[in-house]
Amino acid sequence: MLSWTKRDISHWVLIMVSLGRLQGDNISKDQIEVMGLSKGWVQICQDILDQMKKLSEKKDKDRLDLVQSMRFSLYALHRSILGWLNWVSNPDIMSSFKQEELDEMNERLAKYVQEFIEYDVEITEKGADKNLAAQKARREIEERARRGPEDIFYI
Secondary structure, eight states: OOOOOHHHHHHHHHHHHHHHHHHTOOOOHHHHHHHHHHSOHHHHHHHHHHHHHHHHHOSSOOHHHHHHHHHHHHHHHHHHHHHHHHHHTOHHHHTTSOHHHHHHHHHHHHHHHHHHHHHHHHHHHHHHHHHHHHHHHHHHHHHHHHOOGGGOOOO
8 A cells, every 4th residue: 555745745746736737627726635645556557658658758848848848758757666666665565575576676767777877967067068168168258248448459
């Protein structure tokens, strides 16, 4: 049986509100909480996967669509991580798995996390480089604007 904390519900509400916005539905927070408490974790995951598929299949995505899709994906990942943390922290649940099952879970999670962190490093470095280039260009523009005609020396 799933136990829902206020934190779980608030994260689920964020995801469902995103789902509602993306689908154009008007879903109230109360409706979302009731739905969240009555639906099973697996069904909610399936709903999220369905929405992610719709987002990825959308034609002619603009920059805002891409950012919205990334944001939705990260909220979904965050929700999943919270679920895993709750599960792994529960000895009653974890004791029901065999050593081999735990080993497989550990290997797969470690592989996914390693790939994600490697990608995180790659994108962070790229973003830092872009930011440095933008700062340099901004400084050059400010320096040119600061210099007046009297600062120019001709030979």
